[in-house]
Amino acid sequence: MSAPSHSESLTQLDLAHSWFEFVEKGDMDGLASLLSDNLTHHLLPASMELPEAMEHPFGKKRHLNVYQNMKRTMDSYNFHPPEDVIQSADSNTVVIHRTGNGVTKKGYAYHNEYIFIFKFEGGKIVSIKEFIDVKAFEGVVAATKRQ
Numbered sequence: 768m769s770a771p772s773h774s775e776s777l778t779q780l781d782l783a784h785s786w787f788e789f790v791e792k793g794d795m796d797g798l799a800s801l802l803s804d805n806l807t808h809h810l811l812p813a814s815m816e817l818p819e820a821m822e823h824p825f826g827k828k829r830h831l832n833v834y835q836n837m838k839r840t841m842d843s844y845n846f847h848p849p850e851d852v853i854q855s856a857d858s859n860t861v862v863i864h865r866t867g868n869g870v871t872k873k874g875y876a877y878h879n880e881y882i883f884i885f886k887f888e889g890g891k892i893v894s895i896k897e898f899i900d901v902k903a904f905e906g907v908v909a910a911t912k913r914q
Contacts, residue, residue, distance in 0.1 A: 844869030
């Protein structure tokens with residue numbers, strides 16, 4: 768098997784960056800177009816207490832629902848430019864360190880820090896591992912419940 772060309776490696780990176788863009792815009796059709804039908808999305812660390820409604824890991828349908836609900840509860844959310852981007856030698860894995868901030872519909876400020884690990888097959892995202900700042904996440908979940 769030959770090594771991937773430079774353009775193939777850019778494709779995976781472009782897919783990862785497009786994921787962030789579609790999440791920010793709330794473009795569920797665009798987001799769905801990036802995802803494999805057998806997507807798995809793990810929200811980590813595993814020690815975090817997730818709200819009961821957040822089955823784990825997320826499949827494609829639940830993944831889309833989570834981000835659609837985010838647009839319903841958040842007035843705005845923006846990812847900051849990546850701090851680090853690492854791509855595996857085989858181009859099938861991209862790791863991105865980012866921060867982001869937003870405001871809930873009731874004015875609660877939300878700032879989080881993330882490490883995303885994207886895995887690809889057949890030109891689609893098949894796996895996402897999302898490490899988050901647990902304290903920030905739990906704070907926005909609690910604030911959202913009060914709204």
